Amino acid sequence: MSEYPIIYEDDRSGSKPPVRADNPIKGLLFGVAGASGLGAIFAGLSTSDFVNHLDRQVHQIHCSFIPGAGAELGESGCRTVMMSPYSSLFRESMWGGLPISLWALAVFAYLIFRSTEFALRPSLRRKETLFLVAATGLPLMMSLIYGTLAAVKVGAMCKLCVGVYLASMTSFGLALAAHLKLPEEHGYDPSGPPYARWFGEGVLYVAVMTVLYMVAVPTSDKSLKGCGTLAKKDDPHGIMVPLSSGKGGTPAVAVLDPLCPACKAFEDRLDTSGLVGKLSLNAVLFPLDASCNWMVKESLHPGACAVSEAMLCDKDGADQILAWAFEHQEELRGEAAKDEAKLRRRLGEVFPKVKGCVGSAAIKNKVNKSLRWAVANALPVLTPQLFVGDRRVCDEDTDLGLEYTLAAMLADPGKSTGKGGKK
Amino acid sequence: MNGRYVGLLVGLLILPAILVTVWLRNAQARLDNAEQAASGVAIASASEDAYCSPQLKQILRRVAGACGLLEGGARGCKPTDAKNVAALSGDDFNALFKPLNHRASIIQFDADTGALDEPGQQLVEKAWSDQRGASFFFVVSRASPDGNAERNQELSQERAQAVLQHLETRFQDPDIRKEVGLLWLGEEFAQLTDEFCAWTRSRGGECTAKDINRSAFVAWIDCAI
Numbered sequence: 001m002s003e004y005p006i007i008y009e010d011d012r013s014g015s016k017p018p019v020r021a022d023n024p025i026k027g028l029l030f031g032v033a034g035a036s037g038l039g040a041i042f043a044g045l046s047t048s049d050f051v052n053h054l055d056r057q058v059h060q061i062h063c064s065f066i067p068g069a070g071a072e073l074g075e076s077g078c079r080t081v082m083m084s085p086y087s088s089l090f091r092e093s094m095w096g097g098l099p100i101s102l103w104a105l106a107v108f109a110y111l112i113f114r115s116t117e118f119a120l121r122p123s124l125r126r127k128e129t130l131f132l133v134a135a136t137g138l139p140l141m142m143s144l145i146y147g148t149l150a151a152v153k154v155g156a157m158c159k160l161c162v163g164v165y166l167a168s169m170t171s172f173g174l175a176l177a178a179h180l181k182l183p184e185e186h187g188y189d190p191s192g193p194p195y196a197r198w199f200g201e202g203v204l205y206v207a208v209m210t211v212l213y214m215v216a217v218p219t220s221d222k223s224l225k226g227c228g229t230l231a232k233k234d235d236p237h238g239i240m241v242p243l244s245s246g247k248g249g250t251p252a253v254a255v256l257d258p259l260c261p262a263c264k265a266f267e268d269r270l271d272t273s274g275l276v277g278k279l280s281l282n283a284v285l286f287p288l289d290a291s292c293n294w295m296v297k298e299s300l301h302p303g304a305c306a307v308s309e310a311m312l313c314d315k316d317g318a319d320q321i322l323a324w325a326f327e328h329q330e331e332l333r334g335e336a337a338k339d340e341a342k343l344r345r346r347l348g349e350v351f352p353k354v355k356g357c358v359g360s361a362a363i364k365n366k367v368n369k370s371l372r373w374a375v376a377n378a379l380p381v382l383t384p385q386l387f388v389g390d391r392r393v394c395d396e397d398t399d400l401g402l403e404y405t406l407a408a409m410l411a412d413p414g415k416s417t418g419k420g421g422k423k
Numbered sequence: 424m425n426g427r428y429v430g431l432l433v434g435l436l437i438l439p440a441i442l443v444t445v446w447l448r449n450a451q452a453r454l455d456n457a458e459q460a461a462s463g464v465a466i467a468s469a470s471e472d473a474y475c476s477p478q479l480k481q482i483l484r485r486v487a488g489a490c491g492l493l494e495g496g497a498r499g500c501k502p503t504d505a506k507n508v509a510a511l512s513g514d515d516f517n518a519l520f521k522p523l524n525h526r527a528s529i530i531q532f533d534a535d536t537g538a539l540d541e542p543g544q545q546l547v548e549k550a551w552s553d554q555r556g557a558s559f560f561f562v563v564s565r566a567s568p569d570g571n572a573e574r575n576q577e578l579s580q581e582r583a584q585a586v587l588q589h590l591e592t593r594f595q596d597p598d599i600r601k602e603v604g605l606l607w608l609g610e611e612f613a614q615l616t617d618e619f620c621a622w623t624r625s626r627g628g629e630c631t632a633k634d635i636n637r638s639a640f641v642a643w644i645d646c647a648i
Contacts, residue, residue: 044442052446054454055454055457056457057453105439109436109438109439112435113432113436120427208436213447216443218454237596294555295465295468295470361593361594365551368554368555375468375469377467378467380464380466381465
């Protein structure tokens with residue numbers, strides 16, 4: 001790049017020879033490119049995992065510090081983080097939203113370009129490497145923000161994300177080292193570096209990837225139409241439990257099992273979606289526990305019948321019982337599998353209001369009515385399920401697409417719509 | 424900007440762009456081909472137990488229809504109705520209930536009374552609260568052959584009504600009238616043998632054929648009829 005101004009190490013006389021980008025500086029700049037490449041791989045894998053889920057199915061998620069390794073189907077920190085509302089932006093406007101990792105991929109790709117381009121130059125100025133320091137500072141800053149969110153808000157750490165954080169730190173560190181290794185410039189400098197153009201190129205990377213994503217993101221009419229309706233939504237037996245988390249406008253029913261991990265995760269997503277306040281949310285209890293539910297051959301969640309009885313015994317305190325059950329799910333299931341009577345006694349001790357009610361014929365009858373509500377509405381035997389108005393939110397829309405589907409259904413609660421997946 | 428610069432700029436942009444486009448197109452293709460997620464999931468339904476053979480269902484349907492259950496009422500029916508409509512012998516009628524030994528309870532009464540005692544009330548409540556997926560609750564009341572047939576007919580009706588009344592008082596459930604079917608058999612049809620003494624009863628201790636027929640036989644029927 002001989003057209004670039006020659007660098008002078010100036011003692012204000014302007015007589016020193018130009019400083020060329022020597023091998024150690026080149027090495028550091030290629031190091032920035034390498035670290036950015038690693039960041040791009042981690043971000044790319046994360047984006048790939050996210051995009052895989054846009055088909056509304058359940059897929060493996062890469063969860064390893066070794067790029068490409070550790071694909072897992074079950075629960076993991078990576079899945080928790082991906083499903084959290086912090087993994088993408090504009091979730092109410094687009095199914096799943098725009099993944100943050102896509103922007104990370106674009107930024108890292110740009111950093112590879114910028115650092116490689118600098119490294120291939122015969123000479124460099126500090127003002128130029130200063131831009132690289134600033135550019136690598138962006139992913140570093142985002143890493144700090146998202147790392148804090150993961151630790152504080154989500155409560156889970158994703159190994160791919162940690163890979164991105166480490167790559168960000170490394171590229172910033174190497175860029176800073178390259179910058180500091182170049183001598184100070186004091187003297188003649190006929191033109192400043194084209195910061196605006198370089199910044200524009202970075203923006204171009206992000207913009208192209210964003211537009212491409214928005215154009216090609218998978219769409220489906222099904223989300224907005226919903227997956228069925230409630231045939232008999234009335235509650236003559238008083239089996240619905242009001243949930244205080246949502247006392248907004250549009251009537252909604254959540255079909256829940258208090259000891260079902262998916263219900264807990266769903267409830268968390270619903271709470272963090274910010275849309276729960278627009279719902280007047282009632283729960284219908286559907287324990288997947290063979291001790292009261294004839295529709296399951298084996299108890300998937302032992303003890304769920306007892307906890308459901310407790311919630312129906314004290315509807316005003318049902319929220320607290322549900323929160324407690326969600327918090328102690330694994331322990332309660334284990335306890336009930338060994339001795340359900342012990343769990344019933346414990347419920348009476350923790351929630352004195354339900355003592356004497358749990359286990360009674362009347363309350364067992366009420367749990368049965370709750371299950372029969374599901375029969376009357378021909379619901380699938382699974383939890384959780386969400387109905388907004390009469391419309392059932394499709395199961396595949398209860399995770400990544402929850403905000404989009406909810407927002408669309410709330411905007412048009414009365415009728416189905418045939419519009420595509422973007423608003 | 425020279426060619427190398429532009430090539431590097433474009434190349435490093437195109438590579439991730441192509442990858443993301445391919446991933447998105449693949450996801451769209453899978454989405455288009457995807458079956459409904461809930462298609463393999465069972466739908467909530469009333470239970471259908473193994474004893475619900477087509478023959479049993481046919482008999483149940485006839486009896487339930489004759490007693491008004493299928494129309495949603497809780498009308499009782501007398502042995503004449505049961506015999507005429509279901510065309511059953513007493514033994515055949517009792518055979519209907521034998522597979523229900525794990526579900527049925529026998530509520531015993533004192534001689535010459537239709538009053539439900541405390542253990543009887545408790546057992547009725549216990550049986551009722553064990554509905555699970557069943558759709559119909561049968562109350563089949565009888566009288567021992569002591570006394571005259573007309574009085575025994577009245578007595579068995581009182582016993583069936585006592586069970587229904589207790590359920591209504593205790594549970595205040597609007598579905599009771601749609602789900603409970605009463606049959607009062609008096610002494611002239613389908614008398615129980617003392618083998619039924621081994622079933623769940625409201626009273627312990629001695630049990631004779633007379634004791635077991637001063638009763639209301641209650642059971643949820645797990646058949647979708």
